[in-house]
Amino acid sequence: MKGWMGKIRTLSLFGFMAIILSGCGRENLTALVPKGYGAEESFKVILISIAVMTLVFIVVMTIYTYVLIRYRQKKGQENMIPKQTEGNKALEVVWTVIPILLLIIIAVPTLTTTYDLASTEGKEDAINVNVTGNQYWWHFEYQGEEIQTSQDMYIPVGEKIYLTMRSGDVIHSFWVPSISGKMDVNPENDNVMYIEAYEEGVYYGKCAELCGESHSLMDFKIVAVSQEEYDQWVTDMQNVDPEATPESTTAQEGQELFANSCLSCHAIGSSPVAVGPNLTNFGERSKIAGVLPYEKEELVEWILDPESKKPGNKMSNAPYLNDGSIGEEEADKIADYLMQLKPSEITTKSAE
Ligand code: HEC
Ligand SMILES: [Cu+2]
Known part of the structure; x- marks a missing residue:
């Protein structure tokens, strides 16, 4: 019984590895x-x-x-010692x-x-x-x-x-x-x-x-x-106005909240503040914080409790997390603001 269970366990381990390794593809x-x-x-x-x-x-x-096979012990020769060779x-x-x-x-x-x-x-x-x-x-x-x-x-x-x-x-x-x-x-x-x-x-x-x-x-x-798309991306990134006013009112409120609670660590535009990721083109990301699905719900959860998503990350000691200034409603507005940060679409310096 024990050996049988052991085999199942080994097999399931291999199955598990196969699943993980197939993830590599x-x-x-x-x-x-x-x-x-x-x-x-x-x-x-x-x-x-x-x-x-x-x-x-x-x-x-x-x-x-x-x-x-060739030199295995043969019946009737149990005591036979073959010829010993050394140092060829x-x-x-x-x-x-x-x-x-x-x-x-x-x-x-x-x-x-x-x-x-x-x-x-x-x-x-x-x-x-x-x-x-x-x-x-x-x-x-x-x-x-x-x-x-x-x-x-x-x-x-x-x-x-x-x-x-x-x-x-x-x-x-x-x-x-x-x-x-x-x-x-x-x-x-x-x-x-x-x-x-x-x-x-x-x-x-x-x-x-x-x-x-x-x-x-x-x-x-x-x-x-492509080279053209890259050149366009460079132009768009360079023309971002970090203070451009978003269209929707919730995003506008989010922008203000962001300036108060988040700008100390995050930059928008080309300023080299580097405590946290630069969010100039956050609206064009495919993941949040590198790993989370790019969905508003996930973003709100991230803002309210980054520690639960990425243990030990340096946003977990942000002051706003302890002073109660950002609740679900505020996080929702900030998410609206962040998700519209698309350099290819938002107001550019040159357009002003
Ligand atoms: C104490 C500095 C600090 C403060 C304040 C802070 N953050 Fe962060 N933030 C970070 C760090 C560090 C990361 C990177 C976390 C990681 O991925 O390890 C991060 C990551 C993020 C990300 C993911 C970025 C990406 O490129 O995917 C978002 C979105 C974000 N923060 C939003 C906010 C918002 C909104 C606020 C304000 C309510 C805020 N942060 C306040 C430090 C901070
Ligand atoms: Cu690392």
């Missing part, structure tokens, strides 16, 4: 279907390693099975040289790829983005463009984008499996990596370094668009 969160240069080069290295390992496995298993020079040379060759076959492409992906050739003329990792969200500053944004990084397809990465607190790791390799994001030094997306699309990214309670919720996105 969704939402462009996989290193096995590369859609960008860094991911493609890394994938080639993965394939070489797997090929070598498979070869070793097959050869070893074949010899092992052969020896097991030729054999020892063979099984030392073969692993060395195999390691060289893996090491050469791994090293050349690593150096290639760390190259900074053409960095000056490329789009440069400063990336800051924070518990538990990402900030992106477009050098020379006066654009500050968070959570979603917009890039044009087919272009090398150079990322200069640093952490605002602990060590994080920037990883967009289908586009790029992984890069540590440290508090003390800048790490540089370039990314390039081949196709338009939204590519999911994860923090790949355990960084605290909500590490697993530190998601972000790379939004790869």
Whole structure:
């Protein structure tokens, strides 16, 4: 009975793993279907390693099975001791040289790829983005463009984008499996990596370094668009008037509440306040705080109790959460305000 239960348990564990692993194929969160240069080069290295390992496995298993059958104890020869051999020079040379060759076959492409992906050739003329990792969200500053944004990084397809990465607190790791390799994001030094997306699309990214309670919720996105769309996005972002008056009255009231309770940590527009994510284009996000469904109800819940959604996040100690100034009604108005923050639609400086 016990063994039977054990088998069921093992099977269900495998089933569970299969479900989790199949999740890796969704939402462009996989290193096995590369859609960008860094991911493609890394994938080639993965394939070489797997090929070598498979070869070793097959050869070893074949010899092992052969020896097991050929030299097994036979009936009537229970006490027979076979001839003992020791120190065969030729054999020892063979099984030392073969692993060395195999390691060289893996090491050469791994090293050349690593150096290639760390190259900074053409960095000056490329789009440069400063990336800051924070518990538990990402900030992106477009050098020379006066654009500050968070959570979603917009890039044009087919272009090398150079990322200069640093952490605002602990060590994080920037990883967009289908586009790029992984890069540590440290508090003390800048790490540089370039990314390039081949196709338009939204590519999911994860923090790949355990960084605290909500590490697993530190998601972000790379939004790869055509060059024209990207240029338009840049113009829209640059033309945002952070103080533009929203159309609806509830959103107008929300704007005022936001200014009183939230602007100390959140910026709208290009000012580099960085306690919390920049919300200039919050109305165009597909997730709230990187992970929650983009729905008004979720947003209201987030405003009223961020701790329940992302334990240990730095908004949980916002003063308004303790002074009773923001109730459900107020949060609802703020949500109306935030969800209409769409640089492609709202009043722009140039239109005034
Ligand atoms: C003490 C600083 C602080 C205050 C005050 C604060 N926030 Fe935040 N906020 C943060 C931080 C930090 C995050 C990032 C949380 C995370 O994802 O780990 C955040 C995240 C958010 C997000 C998700 C952003 C995104 O890009 O998806 C929204 C929306 C938000 N806050 C709204 C508000 C509103 C509305 C108020 C005022 C009622 C407010 N915040 C007040 C620090 C603050
Ligand atoms: Cu992290």
